[in-house]
């Protein structure tokens with residue numbers, strides 16, 4: 001054991017502190033009306049499956065009214081459901097059914113930008129430069145002769161410049177507006193108090209309907225450095241478009257921080273202090289979780305100070321390579337960082353933006369063994385864990401043919417994009433759509449022909465299946481890990497990660513050879529043990 005970590009966080013009994021949250025990507029989860037796109041009624045139908053899986057809460061990616069250029073992360077109306085997914089009554093029915101089953105519901109909030117079809121942006125386009133309508137967004141004059149160059153050198157995360165020029169009412173080329181993502185996602189100006197007030201209304205709208213929490217999209221991006229100055233890129237550093245979230249991919253060791261005038265500005269925390277107070281007015285421990293790709297564990301922890309958000313995604317775990325020392329470093333570093341502000345960590349291995357972890361770990365049988373092993377180790381850690389739909393089936397990243405790709409980053413960069421982790425879930429049957437939709441209509445992204453063996457139907461009740469393993473792992477968490485002290489000690493023994501929490505010892509073999517299985521009672525393992533700890537296998541032992 002090489003490191004000791006003793007977080008100061010005290011368990012207070014708030015439901016989310018040790019919750020396992022299952023992420024639903026509504027387009028791809030279940031399609032009740034058979035139009036090829038998942039919907040809220042489909043989610044409601046499948047909630048008993050999630051209860052039986054053994055999760056505590058569901059987080060749904062956006063289902064608000066949206067032209068769907070970024071599949072709902074471009075919101076045109078925060079107070080309504082997109083007809084593709086149903087209507088407000090379907091959201092209410094989903095919430096009611098979830099609560100009846102004992103599941104909490106977290107909705108996605110997208111405050112960094114609106115859709116270009118939002119009434120505010122439409123009004124801004126129709127209004128003149130300098131108008132209050134334009135002041136809700138970041139409109140600026142261009143640089144160079146005729147203002148033909150963008151106002152600064154920022155790149156869009158999805159590729160190309162982060163600025164698009166508009167045509168003014170008289171038909172002449174006009175101002176530019178900032179969009180850190182697609183050009184259909186204009187960034188709001190959070191220094192304008194109108195913007196903050198509007199989002200407090202949005203929070204209240206959904207809190208009043210009974211949601212239990214919010215996953216906050218691009219939580220580190222809302223406020224930009226006021227000057228909107230150029231980003232200074234050191235030699236070898238890439239703009240965002242070529243290194244999506246590259247800052248977070250760096251190891252947790254000391255490093256030179258990248259200059260990022262568009263991300264993680266100190267004023268962003270004022271937003272979350274205000275939201276904290278709004279949520280505190282409601283009963284039931286309503287919560288927030290930040291999607292904040294920060295550069296250091298310390299800046300991640302800033303989002304979960306006692307008067308700010310409840311949780312922040314710990315992307316360092318997801319980004320760690322398949323290496324015992326790297327995992328140990330992340331467990332220790334991130335737990336210590338949030339412990340310093342009295343918070344608990346979170347853990348996540350897959351979501352709708354990243355390559356599925358089976359594939360990241362090498363794919364095929366080896367990738368699956370490693371993914372199961374990493375998941376089981378994750379579920380022993382203090383704090384809360386996030387699962388992404390389909391990982392409980394062991395799904396791999398799908399190679400989506402170019403003609404079917406829909407991710408805006410594909411259109412802006414020609415890079416493959418994120419469609420491969422968004423292919424609709426296979427529920428039953430032996431051919432597409434595998435029970436995803438009513439009838440035989442084909443889903444919005446084609447499913448592979450060889451998924452008959454990985455459907456929910458095929459895996460339920462099969463003792464060797466990944467689904468059965470997830471059910472067992474979640475049951476083991478409830479039985480053996482909840483209630484353990486939050487202090488965790490992580491280290492390595494050769495290629496084996498060893499994590500100690502109370503009387504629970506977790507071992508994860510990241511090497512290529514079998515390792516010795518420590519003495520103790522084996523509580524659960526990610527694969528067969530045969531008296532040793534085989535490669536790509538993890539186990540929990542009571543010691």
Ligand code: GLC
Pocket residue numbers: 070073074110181217218291352353
């Ligand atoms: C977040 C979302 C991602 C979306 C982006 C812009 O990173 O997770 O899916 O494309 O924000 O809203």
